[in-house]
Amino acid sequence: MTVYVLVLVVYLGALAAVGVKMSGRSRSAGDFAIGGRQVGPWVTALSFVAAYYSSVVIIGGGAFGWRYGLATLWIGAGNVLLGTTLAWIVLGRRVRRMTGRLDAMTLPGFFAARYGSPQARLFSAAVTGLFLVVYNVSVLKGMANAFEVLMDLPYWAGVLISGVVILFYTAVGGYLAVVWTSMIQAIVMIAALLLLTFMSLQKVGGMAELVARLSAVDPGLVTTPGTWGWAGLVSFTLIVSLGTWGMPQLLVRFYSIRDDRMLRAGTVIVTVGASIALLPYLNGAVARVLVPTLDSADQAIPALTQLVLNDWGGALFLAGVVAAGMSTFAGVLIIIASSLVRDVWIEGLGRPLAPATELRASRLTSLAVGVVSLLIALKPPALVLVLTAFSWAVIASTNLWPLLFGIYWRRTSARATLASMVAGTTAALLWQAWPRLGWLPGLPPGLAGVHGFVVGTAVALVVILIGTLAGRPAPVACVRRAWGEPAAGDD
Amino acid sequence: MAPWNLPWTTFGAVLVVACSIVLAVVWALADKAHDRRSGR
Numbered sequence: 001m002t003v004y005v006l007v008l009v010v011y012l013g014a015l016a017a018v019g020v021k022m023s024g025r026s027r028s029a030g031d032f033a034i035g036g037r038q039v040g041p042w043v044t045a046l047s048f049v050a051a052y053y054s055s056v057v058i059i060g061g062g063a064f065g066w067r068y069g070l071a072t073l074w075i076g077a078g079n080v081l082l083g084t085t086l087a088w089i090v091l092g093r094r095v096r097r098m099t100g101r102l103d104a105m106t107l108p109g110f111f112a113a114r115y116g117s118p119q120a121r122l123f124s125a126a127v128t129g130l131f132l133v134v135y136n137v138s139v140l141k142g143m144a145n146a147f148e149v150l151m152d153l154p155y156w157a158g159v160l161i162s163g164v165v166i167l168f169y170t171a172v173g174g175y176l177a178v179v180w181t182s183m184i185q186a187i188v189m190i191a192a193l194l195l196l197t198f199m200s201l202q203k204v205g206g207m208a209e210l211v212a213r214l215s216a217v218d219p220g221l222v223t224t225p226g227t228w229g230w231a232g233l234v235s236f237t238l239i240v241s242l243g244t245w246g247m248p249q250l251l252v253r254f255y256s257i258r259d260d261r262m263l264r265a266g267t268v269i270v271t272v273g274a275s276i277a278l279l280p281y282l283n284g285a286v287a288r289v290l291v292p293t294l295d296s297a298d299q300a301i302p303a304l305t306q307l308v309l310n311d312w313g314g315a316l317f318l319a320g321v322v323a324a325g326m327s328t329f330a331g332v333l334i335i336i337a338s339s340l341v342r343d344v345w346i347e348g349l350g351r352p353l354a355p356a357t358e359l360r361a362s363r364l365t366s367l368a369v370g371v372v373s374l375l376i377a378l379k380p381p382a383l384v385l386v387l388t389a390f391s392w393a394v395i396a397s398t399n400l401w402p403l404l405f406g407i408y409w410r411r412t413s414a415r416a417t418l419a420s421m422v423a424g425t426t427a428a429l430l431w432q433a434w435p436r437l438g439w440l441p442g443l444p445p446g447l448a449g450v451h452g453f454v455v456g457t458a459v460a461l462v463v464i465l466i467g468t469l470a471g472r473p474a475p476v477a478c479v480r481r482a483w484g485e486p487a488a489g490d491d
Numbered sequence: 492m493a494p495w496n497l498p499w500t501t502f503g504a505v506l507v508v509a510c511s512i513v514l515a516v517v518w519a520l521a522d523k524a525h526d527r528r529s530g531r
Contacts, residue, residue, distance in 0.1 A: 070497065070501050071501060073501065073504035073505065074501075074503075074504045074507075076504065076508070077503075077504035077505075077507035077508050077511075080507070080508045080511045081507050081508070081510070081511045081514075084511070085511045085514055085515050088515075089514075089515075089518050207494075207495040208495045208496055210495075211495050211496045211497055212496065222497065222498065222501060223498050223500065223501060224498065224500040224501045224503075224504075226501075260522075260526065261523075264518075264519040264522055264523060265519070267515045267518065267519055268512075268515045268516055268519050270515075271511050271512050271514075271515035272512055272515075275508050275511075275512065277508075278504070278505070278508060
């Protein structure tokens, strides 16, 4: 236990120190929200990995690997190819340039400037803000569960320890503190996962032995789609991979990176870093062989850690899980705070703030949102736990197509964008709630495993396509500004 | 059978990750060359 405490105190102290150091570099709301668009490739890329993979991915990914076997490696592969490499190639450069030209610091702010639609800004800010708070509660819960299992601490103590440290460095140091601490957290997370994988494969006798022993338990644990089936595997892979294309806490990395050269280097670094996505699933499958009897699949990774790692390794792994959660939580806090201050207060309600006041307001808002998330996480109501299951689906259904169409298709209609946001959100929510609504007929077995993300994004795509083809394009001035062309009168 | 006696359908996940790294490197080089040609 002493080793755990020692490692955590040093680790959490280092994160707090980074927050204090970065506080001097956050001099404006732009610095607080996006680091003044001056962040380098290593910090951007590794902080993207840390924000992408939360503690939910490590513990939950292990649970999937334990339950469904090696077919779940495809979830990790989807995270790397679709969620990371293609996201950087397809979105990175255009999002960086357009948000710069439109002077947008948030995703809702981008929608308002690109489409000339304050309604799109408010809708996106409201849905994203609400569901990111819900998502944050699940991340805090994941960290507290790790403290519970690995350090035998009460749940509330885990919530408080992780929450307070994050709130401190986020409110004090802003985006720069978040990305720098996230880079450290990514390194800790990668080291922890590599150590666990090396030790657990050694314990089981190597990869070929793992495959043989899994086959002996159930051949479906080795084949694809195996025991899970296509509907579940494909839709889950899509949501946790393509979903990133609409997640503001990840997209903000493209606003803040310094230039195109950095973006190219970042694309290679982020792809290599993101490759660790395979490891939680692989370790979950190893746990199925080494610890076949568990009360809950969520215990697979903690139980494997206790079996194959000594105290120092266990402490490093706990630090890795906490790191994964903290970086995600902190990234989300910055997004919600900037969005509430800029999109809702200043632009939405038309209450301008002086630059120094805006910075102070962003800091206080991040603190307030963090405290609210922390209080909810101490005793999450049943509704919040239900909503966490589809927070990604709803956020992605709202933002994904308006962003993608907005950066590639000049003609995209403002009204179609708003309609797509509303329809996508409604469809994702309705689909997820369907089994709980007794007055609706049951879904056919083939469709029951399809995630709300697939339905929400499909509906949103149809609406934005038809609406744009049938409706009027966004105002020319907005389009020309986004594409970096002189205004019509300047020709 | 693929390495470690895995079915190819499952080993494909590992190949996809390896191909993603190759894709990132090739794209970065091609993009750099494109920028140089267009004088950026």
